Amino acid sequence: MTPGNRRPVVIASNRGPLTFRLDDDGNPTPTRGAGGLVSGLLPLVTGTDTLWIAAAIGDADRRAATEGVIEAEGVRARLLDIDPDDFRAAYDVIGNATLWFVHHGLFDVSRRPRIDRRWRAAWSAYQRVNDAFAEAVAESAPVDAILLVQDYHLALLGPRLVALRPDLTAVHFSHTPFAGPDLLHALPRDIRVELLEGLAGHHACGFHTARWARAFRHACDEDGVAAPATFVAPLGPDPADLAASAASPACTAALGRLDETTGDRQVVVRVDRLELSKNIVRGFLAFDTLLDEHPEHRGRVVFAASVYPSREGLPEYLAYRQEVEATVRRVNERWGVPGWQPIVLDLSDDYLASVAALRAYDVLLVNPVRDGMNLVAKEGPLLNERDGVLLLSTEAGAADELASAASMIDPCDLGGTAEALHEALTLGRAERTRRAGELRRLVAARGPAEWLADQLAAAR
Amino acid sequence: MTPGNRRPVVIASNRGPLTFRLDDDGNPTPTRGAGGLVSGLLPLVTGTDTLWIAAAIGDADRRAATEGVIEAEGVRARLLDIDPDDFRAAYDVIGNATLWFVHHGLFDVSRRPRIDRRWRAAWSAYQRVNDAFAEAVAESAPVDAILLVQDYHLALLGPRLVALRPDLTAVHFSHTPFAGPDLLHALPRDIRVELLEGLAGHHACGFHTARWARAFRHACDEDGVAAPATFVAPLGPDPADLAASAASPACTAALGRLDETTGDRQVVVRVDRLELSKNIVRGFLAFDTLLDEHPEHRGRVVFAASVYPSREGLPEYLAYRQEVEATVRRVNERWGVPGWQPIVLDLSDDYLASVAALRAYDVLLVNPVRDGMNLVAKEGPLLNERDGVLLLSTEAGAADELASAASMIDPCDLGGTAEALHEALTLGRAERTRRAGELRRLVAARGPAEWLADQLAAAR
Numbered sequence: 020m021t022p023g024n025r026r027p028v029v030i031a032s033n034r035g036p037l038t039f040r041l042d043d044d045g046n047p048t049p050t051r052g053a054g055g056l057v058s059g060l061l062p063l064v065t066g067t068d069t070l071w072i073a074a075a076i077g078d079a080d081r082r083a084a085t086e087g088v089i090e091a092e093g094v095r096a097r098l099l100d101i102d103p104d105d106f107r108a109a110y111d112v113i114g115n116a117t118l119w120f121v122h123h124g125l126f127d128v129s130r131r132p133r134i135d136r137r138w139r140a141a142w143s144a145y146q147r148v149n150d151a152f153a154e155a156v157a158e159s160a161p162v163d164a165i166l167l168v169q170d171y172h173l174a175l176l177g178p179r180l181v182a183l184r185p186d187l188t189a190v191h192f193s194h195t196p197f198a199g200p201d202l203l204h205a206l207p208r209d210i211r212v213e214l215l216e217g218l219a220g221h222h223a224c225g226f227h228t229a230r231w232a233r234a235f236r237h238a239c240d241e242d243g244v245a246a247p248a249t250f251v252a253p254l255g256p257d258p259a260d261l262a263a264s265a266a267s268p269a270c271t272a273a274l275g276r277l278d279e280t281t282g283d284r285q286v287v288v289r290v291d292r293l294e295l296s297k298n299i300v301r302g303f304l305a306f307d308t309l310l311d312e313h314p315e316h317r318g319r320v321v322f323a324a325s326v327y328p329s330r331e332g333l334p335e336y337l338a339y340r341q342e343v344e345a346t347v348r349r350v351n352e353r354w355g356v357p358g359w360q361p362i363v364l365d366l367s368d369d370y371l372a373s374v375a376a377l378r379a380y381d382v383l384l385v386n387p388v389r390d391g392m393n394l395v396a397k398e399g400p401l402l403n404e405r406d407g408v409l410l411l412s413t414e415a416g417a418a419d420e421l422a423s424a425a426s427m428i429d430p431c432d433l434g435g436t437a438e439a440l441h442e443a444l445t446l447g448r449a450e451r452t453r454r455a456g457e458l459r460r461l462v463a464a465r466g467p468a469e470w471l472a473d474q475l476a477a478a479r
Numbered sequence: 480m481t482p483g484n485r486r487p488v489v490i491a492s493n494r495g496p497l498t499f500r501l502d503d504d505g506n507p508t509p510t511r512g513a514g515g516l517v518s519g520l521l522p523l524v525t526g527t528d529t530l531w532i533a534a535a536i537g538d539a540d541r542r543a544a545t546e547g548v549i550e551a552e553g554v555r556a557r558l559l560d561i562d563p564d565d566f567r568a569a570y571d572v573i574g575n576a577t578l579w580f581v582h583h584g585l586f587d588v589s590r591r592p593r594i595d596r597r598w599r600a601a602w603s604a605y606q607r608v609n610d611a612f613a614e615a616v617a618e619s620a621p622v623d624a625i626l627l628v629q630d631y632h633l634a635l636l637g638p639r640l641v642a643l644r645p646d647l648t649a650v651h652f653s654h655t656p657f658a659g660p661d662l663l664h665a666l667p668r669d670i671r672v673e674l675l676e677g678l679a680g681h682h683a684c685g686f687h688t689a690r691w692a693r694a695f696r697h698a699c700d701e702d703g704v705a706a707p708a709t710f711v712a713p714l715g716p717d718p719a720d721l722a723a724s725a726a727s728p729a730c731t732a733a734l735g736r737l738d739e740t741t742g743d744r745q746v747v748v749r750v751d752r753l754e755l756s757k758n759i760v761r762g763f764l765a766f767d768t769l770l771d772e773h774p775e776h777r778g779r780v781v782f783a784a785s786v787y788p789s790r791e792g793l794p795e796y797l798a799y800r801q802e803v804e805a806t807v808r809r810v811n812e813r814w815g816v817p818g819w820q821p822i823v824l825d826l827s828d829d830y831l832a833s834v835a836a837l838r839a840y841d842v843l844l845v846n847p848v849r850d851g852m853n854l855v856a857k858e859g860p861l862l863n864e865r866d867g868v869l870l871l872s873t874e875a876g877a878a879d880e881l882a883s884a885a886s887m888i889d890p891c892d893l894g895g896t897a898e899a900l901h902e903a904l905t906l907g908r909a910e911r912t913r914r915a916g917e918l919r920r921l922v923a924a925r926g927p928a929e930w931l932a933d934q935l936a937a938a939r
Binding site: 127133139205234298301339429432435 | 584585587588589590591592593594595596599658659660661662664665666667668690693694697701755756758760761764768799802848849873874889891892893894895
């Protein structure tokens, strides 16, 4: 699938390249999957003999799972019909509510996590999900294949394959940050060691930045686990894919609506999942500080925030959504006047509207408290049509590549972020153009193909 | 002050060896100070020419500060009259609400900290407090002295002395854990670097365990700060001091009252400040799990918890106190019957009553989420008269020395803690005796004198 690689390739990930719905006759009908990982990899594996193994999510997927390896839409996929209770416990309790939290440092540790009987049962389910993937890989992978294991849902896969299929070379890639010893110690030692040994049971472990790789090695050291080889392979967006979205009539229509709202004012944009790690509240508070300390921006700038709710089954996310909405109300009540609403909050999950916002920003605010990579920080400069300025958190993986052309901000620093907003809004045309060009150059240097090639190289 | 050390010694700490009150004539009258650090060091410096420089806390202290170096109660002290607003901002906002939180990993990072204008002003005050100490040390320290700087209140002292007094050798000791890179990144980069360079500007930096020293070095590496020499010097309690407290009539009276409450039941004890890092709520939830899963303990065990409120000016501590009290109510309502109250919560700050509780425990629960050392884990075995079992968090510094004779628990693991409680309550007499003896031996191996000697050795 990549020049120089002659070994067959298998991908294992939680979500797959195909999702199914039942047609009028009750037969499962495939469509191509979505999401950062899937949309990045799909063009690269389409038309190849790469096999992609993923979990069946809904009922139609489960029906499709009975068919074994499916060839459709140019990809070869196998979906696994995992026990729904196991899948839910592994995905919700372990994946979303534990591993996501621990790697992003989101636990309020004096209160959470609580490792209780229910949690231990969910961990057993997580083990069984990894078992099911291991069995499917063992059954379906060609001889001598390279297995590319994606993300924290499948951290225990490697060691389960060693006995079953010693001919395979399994490489793991973490799309999240990795918890160093301080954060990982929120988990009990037996779980930490199982997790680290699970990752260490791969031929190599990849991360978006050297910092997450260091955190992983420190965590291994602290618990006496022998770390495997690590490698750094930053993922970038697919420019062609973005260009196609930007060129769509629906995107242009959305851009028209945004222009109507903002008029001739400057536009600060953010595009994020409504996610605790994205630091949305502090972003609005920094904007509030900007309006307080630099009155010249009052009435002259609109903060267009696209934040689409997710994981609302977790009370932490519902609470955070309420804080986000309350903060927006307070800032708008404090500064708004007839004809000018300082913050325009868009909670709809409208991908093309968010692409339109990225085309139109004067300033893009990307201020996560911790983020594996943050693709918005890379998509923005590729899409933007105004030579906008990127404000980028030092705690995003993307900081490693983009620091020289972005305005770097410390995510907890409200005053510093407000000053960076002011500087970005008043930056001269020549410097904006220079930086935007440099950002485009940096981002264009690496797309999904380079990222994939790095994983295959790590298998050698 | 210690064999082999011929250089004069100066100690700098926030709280000092003497505190003053105004007598009937309005003159400041000294009494010996209290608290872990002070009570450990006081016997060692009494009668020596060691000079101890500390902040004046109240009005009487401030009056005494005008007198320069004071000799009283066998110690030589100088108190600094720091601007009250500066002192409060440095102590409350930076010390208690920021550095304590960051080193103990207590920030709920999606919400706190918020580095705003008020915080930056407090940081300036913190710098000025460190300036004031530097000037006082420069004025008062004998030629060629060793300066022992204590704790996070004075992290910036070393570099301020280099130009003023190049003849001094300054050693810093951290009584807290140290935040590795993941935790330290809650602070903006300029502050992190100033803090790390402040510590690195000492001849050597000491910690209670190798783990905190590693975290410090990793934090330095991550921000490109050249780390100084580090050393590990665990502090232990003074056995003579404890024995004197235990022998006091007030302690024996408190023991009598405790015995009346518990009768012939087994006794689980905890003694802590009501502090977020001490993990008090999860301790009660683990006890609840014990009663749920091992019904044989119902009515047969009392959890006597001495947790004295502190820092109630911080909303986080008030909220946590409410959670502690609510949890105790729920557990007592769930399991209590006439004649048996499962948890007896003592919120009074009665030192001798807590010494009595340590004399009487069958099981001592020490389960912090993160703790520099935890002296209770060492005082308990020295005081205990029942060959009680120590349940000790892996995240306390004391774990390094005591793991071989304690029951180690993961602080977030409710089920594991409940099982450890069950095993401790049912442990055979011979094994209890063996472990208690081993704990006494381990604890007795190091007191304040050894800890002090290590700091002086680090200055060579």
